[in-house]
Amino acid sequence: MRGIFITMEGPEGAGKTTITQMLGKALQQEGYQVLLTREPGGVPISEQIREVILNKDNTAMDSRTEALLYAAARRQHLVEVVMPELERGGIVLCDRFIDSSLAYQGHARGLDIEEVYNINKFAIGDMMPDATLFFDIDPEEGLRRIQSNGEREVNRLDLEALDFHKKVCEGYQFIINRWKERFIIVDAGRTIDEVFEQTKASLLDFLAKAGN
Numbered sequence: 381m382r383g384i385f386i387t388m389e390g391p392e393g394a395g396k397t398t399i400t401q402m403l404g405k406a407l408q409q410e411g412y413q414v415l416l417t418r419e420p421g422g423v424p425i426s427e428q429i430r431e432v433i434l435n436k437d438n439t440a441m442d443s444r445t446e447a448l449l450y451a452a453a454r455r456q457h458l459v460e461v462v463m464p465e466l467e468r469g470g471i472v473l474c475d476r477f478i479d480s481s482l483a484y485q486g487h488a489r490g491l492d493i494e495e496v497y498n499i500n501k502f503a504i505g506d507m508m509p510d511a512t513l514f515f516d517i518d519p520e521e522g523l524r525r526i527q528s529n530g531e532r533e534v535n536r537l538d539l540e541a542l543d544f545h546k547k548v549c550e551g552y553q554f555i556i557n558r559w560k561e562r563f564i565i566v567d568a569g570r571t572i573d574e575v576f577e578q579t580k581a582s583l584l585d586f587l588a589k590a591g592n
């Protein structure tokens with residue numbers, strides 16, 4: 381049986397990485413076979429593409445180039461990591477996937493969500509996530525969190541104006557309306573423990589309904 385593909389989405393600083401790590405451990409303790417990974421990156425070729433996209437010096441990057449690079453990194457990561465693990469029947473928790481491209485490049489950069497969806501269809505075929513946890517937070521609060529985290533390196537996308545990050549959130553709302561059945565909405569403005577407990581309960585419920 382094919383495994384389960386879960387993605388984590390939301391604006392900067394919403395807590396995706398923190399909660400994904402905690403969920404990975406919790407699901408393993410429940411006896412699930414879980415793989416944690418992230419985009420862009422997760423394998424050497426995609427990590428190299430990540431360096432190019434997020435490098436603060438690459439200010440000349442065109443929006444379509446950016447969208448194509450994310451899609452290329454996605455393809456390589458899917459083929460090398462996600463698809464083999466799903467074929468083994470595992471659960472893949474992936475920090476960001478296609479919805480990030482739709483929200484950031486499609487809506488916030490103004491490329492158009494449908495256009496970006498189409499180039500991503502070429503990259504992913506029918507490998508859409510089975511479920512997506514959306515970490516809902518006010519973009520200003522998310523940016524405050526990453527600014528107060530001294531260990532996190534600031535990247536080219538972080539440096540965009542607040543208006544850009546507001547548009548990212550607006551883009552996510554379009555996407556959630558379009559693929560309602562896939563999304564689990566998480567109120568990410570609460571404490572880490574509260575967010576973790578809600579996401580764990582939602583995920584276990586989803587897995588039980590999926591027959592796992």
Ligand SMILES: Nc1ncnc2c1ncn2[C@@H]1O[C@H](COP(=O)(O)OP(=O)(O)OP(=O)(O)O)[C@@H](O)[C@H]1O
Binds near residue numbers: 399571
């Ligand atoms: N619920 C929370 N309350 C307060 N701080 C939090 C919460 N969740 C995460 N943080 C802190 O906010 C910062 C960003 O968290 P994290 O890296 O998990 O977010 P993210 O959504 O993965 O961000 P990005 O997409 O920008 O990488 C970290 O310093 C983390 O410890």
Ligand SMILES: Cc1cn([C@H]2C[C@H](O)[C@@H](COP(=O)(O)O)O2)c(=O)[nH]c1=O
Binds near residue numbers: 418419420476478484
């Ligand atoms: C997958 C993907 C990501 N982005 C943006 C979102 C973030 O600003 C960075 C990734 O950094 P993180 O710390 O790992 O969250 O890239 C994007 O614009 N489009 C995408 O498809």
